[in-house]
Amino acid sequence: MTPTRTKDQPERTSAQATDNAARPRRPREGQDQARSGQPAPVSSPATDWQRFLGNRTPTPVQAGAIPALLAGRDVITTARTGSGKTLAFLIPAAARGIGMSTPRGMRPEVLVVTPTRELAVQIRDVARELGMPAGRITGGITPNQTRSEASGKGVIAGTPGRLKDLITRGELSLAGLRYVVLDEADELLSLGFLKDVGDILRAAQSAAGRNLQIAMASATFPAAIREVAERFMHAPERIDIAPERSAEAAQSDDILGGATGATHLLVHTTREAVLEVAAEHAREALRAPGGCVVIFCRTKALVKRRAERLAVLLPGEEVSALQGNMDQKKRERTMDLLREGQSRVLVATDIAGRGIDLPEVRLVIHMDVASTAEDHVHRSGRTARAGRPGVNLVLLIPEQRELWRNVRRGLPAAVQPPLTREEGQIDKAIQEKQGQGRGGGGGRPGNPGSPQPGPGRPPRDTGTASHSRAQQGQKRAAKPHPHNAQGLDTGTGAGRVGPQKARGRRR
Known part of the structure; x- marks a missing residue:
C-alpha cells in the first residue's frame, strides 16, 4: 500500500516567508555531529537505515516515514496496529546516531x-534491540528504580504523569533532547493526558528550540486531535496508511487503521450464554499448540469475574487477567506468562488495546462492544500482526446493539464484520428496562473506578441479580447458562442503557 503524503502547511505570504527565513533552521546531520564531537558515519543514514531491519522488507509505514524523519522533518503517521510504527520512529534516530550515547544522569536525546x-x-526493549541505550520512566516503580533504569540512557520511554513530575522537579533534564515521539498520540492528546503532554512538549521546545524534531504515530488519529497535535509541530508531513473506509466514515477527516489482515466476524448471543460462546471459540482457536486469545471486557470488575469463570470453562488453560488496578509487578508477570506461552488466554480491559505486543494472537473476542470506533480498531489490532492470520469476533447481545450500531458507523470498511439482519432489531423496551432495575448503577459521582453512563461511554455492569429483575417477563433467546442456574454471577453485564435518574448520596 502506497503511503499518502500531505504537507499540512498553509500558503505563505511574503511577510511570513521573510519571517521564516529569519528563523534558525535545524542543522544538517553533519553539523549536528560536529557540534556533539561525534565522528561522521562512513555511510549516509539516508541509504544505510535498512540495515537495522536485517533481511526484512520495510512495511509501508516504515518506507514512508523513515526517509521523511531522516530528512529532519516533523511527521504525523497513521497506520494500523502491528504495521511497524515503533521501528519507523526509532530507526531514524539510531541511523543518525541520536540516542546512541550514554549521558550522565537522566539527560536523554530521544524521549x-x-x-x-x-x-x-x-x-524500551525494541530500542535496546537496535543497540540504543534505553530506559523507561513509568509508575509502579520506586524512585531508586527509576534512577537506575533511566540514568545514562540516550533513549527514555515513559508515561506522561511520571515524565512531567520528574521534569518539574528538575530530575529529568531536557537540555540535550533532540527527538520526541508521541506514540498512540490520539490517546495521549485526549482529555486525560492533554495537559501533561502539552507541558512536556512546551518544556522540550523551550530547552531544545528549533533543533527539536517531533514525530507522532498512532493507529487512529481523529481530525480534532490532529489539529491540537500540529500546534507543537513545524510543517508536519502526514503519512496516512489506512484501509478503505465505509461511506459514512469517509465523510469525516478522521484516519483509522485496523487489523486489515484479520477475518472479522460477528455472532449474536445472549447475556446468559455469552461466556459459554466465548469459551467455545477460545477453545477452538487454541486447539493447536502456541498462540493465544485476548478477550476484551468493559470494566475491571468484569475482567476479574470473567477470568475466574473462563478458568472453569477452559480446563487445562491458564487464564490471565489484566486491568488498571493491578500493580506493576503483577502486570509485568502477566505479560511474561503470555509471552512465554505459560498462559494462552488474556481477559483485559481496553488497557490491552494499545501497545501490548503478543507474539501470536489468534483470536480477539469483544465480549463487550467497545466505547468508540477508535477503541475497537485498537482492540482489533492485537491480532493479524506482522503478516500473521487472525480473527476478530464481536459477541453481540441485544442490549448492546444500539452501541454497536454507532461504533460500526465509524469503522473502516476493511475491519467491519458482515452485516446481519439482527443488528437493526433494537428493542427499545430492553434499552429502557436496563436502567430501571434496582441495584444497578455506576457508583458515586467522581469515582474514577465507577464511570457514569454518558455519551460515548458504555454504562457499568450491574451484576446478574439486578439484570434478572430488569429482564422479568421478557422472552429469552437462549436457555440460561448452567453456571447461572447454580446461582453464580456470570459477570456478562449488558449495562444500563437509556436516561437515568440522578441518585443522591446516602446520608
Whole structure:
C-alpha cells in the first residue's frame, strides 16, 4: 500500500516567508555531529537505515516515514496496529546516531511518550534491540528504580504523569533532547493526558528550540486531535496508511487503521450464554499448540469475574487477567506468562488495546462492544500482526446493539464484520428496562473506578441479580447458562442503557 503524503502547511505570504527565513533552521546531520564531537558515519543514514531491519522488507509505514524523519522533518503517521510504527520512529534516530550515547544522569536525546506502562517497556526493549541505550520512566516503580533504569540512557520511554513530575522537579533534564515521539498520540492528546503532554512538549521546545524534531504515530488519529497535535509541530508531513473506509466514515477527516489482515466476524448471543460462546471459540482457536486469545471486557470488575469463570470453562488453560488496578509487578508477570506461552488466554480491559505486543494472537473476542470506533480498531489490532492470520469476533447481545450500531458507523470498511439482519432489531423496551432495575448503577459521582453512563461511554455492569429483575417477563433467546442456574454471577453485564435518574448520596 502506497503511503499518502500531505504537507499540512498553509500558503505563505511574503511577510511570513521573510519571517521564516529569519528563523534558525535545524542543522544538517553533519553539523549536528560536529557540534556533539561525534565522528561522521562512513555511510549516509539516508541509504544505510535498512540495515537495522536485517533481511526484512520495510512495511509501508516504515518506507514512508523513515526517509521523511531522516530528512529532519516533523511527521504525523497513521497506520494500523502491528504495521511497524515503533521501528519507523526509532530507526531514524539510531541511523543518525541520536540516542546512541550514554549521558550522565537522566539527560536523554530521544524521549518517547506513551499512554501505558506496558507500551513504554515494549519501546524500551525494541530500542535496546537496535543497540540504543534505553530506559523507561513509568509508575509502579520506586524512585531508586527509576534512577537506575533511566540514568545514562540516550533513549527514555515513559508515561506522561511520571515524565512531567520528574521534569518539574528538575530530575529529568531536557537540555540535550533532540527527538520526541508521541506514540498512540490520539490517546495521549485526549482529555486525560492533554495537559501533561502539552507541558512536556512546551518544556522540550523551550530547552531544545528549533533543533527539536517531533514525530507522532498512532493507529487512529481523529481530525480534532490532529489539529491540537500540529500546534507543537513545524510543517508536519502526514503519512496516512489506512484501509478503505465505509461511506459514512469517509465523510469525516478522521484516519483509522485496523487489523486489515484479520477475518472479522460477528455472532449474536445472549447475556446468559455469552461466556459459554466465548469459551467455545477460545477453545477452538487454541486447539493447536502456541498462540493465544485476548478477550476484551468493559470494566475491571468484569475482567476479574470473567477470568475466574473462563478458568472453569477452559480446563487445562491458564487464564490471565489484566486491568488498571493491578500493580506493576503483577502486570509485568502477566505479560511474561503470555509471552512465554505459560498462559494462552488474556481477559483485559481496553488497557490491552494499545501497545501490548503478543507474539501470536489468534483470536480477539469483544465480549463487550467497545466505547468508540477508535477503541475497537485498537482492540482489533492485537491480532493479524506482522503478516500473521487472525480473527476478530464481536459477541453481540441485544442490549448492546444500539452501541454497536454507532461504533460500526465509524469503522473502516476493511475491519467491519458482515452485516446481519439482527443488528437493526433494537428493542427499545430492553434499552429502557436496563436502567430501571434496582441495584444497578455506576457508583458515586467522581469515582474514577465507577464511570457514569454518558455519551460515548458504555454504562457499568450491574451484576446478574439486578439484570434478572430488569429482564422479568421478557422472552429469552437462549436457555440460561448452567453456571447461572447454580446461582453464580456470570459477570456478562449488558449495562444500563437509556436516561437515568440522578441518585443522591446516602446520608
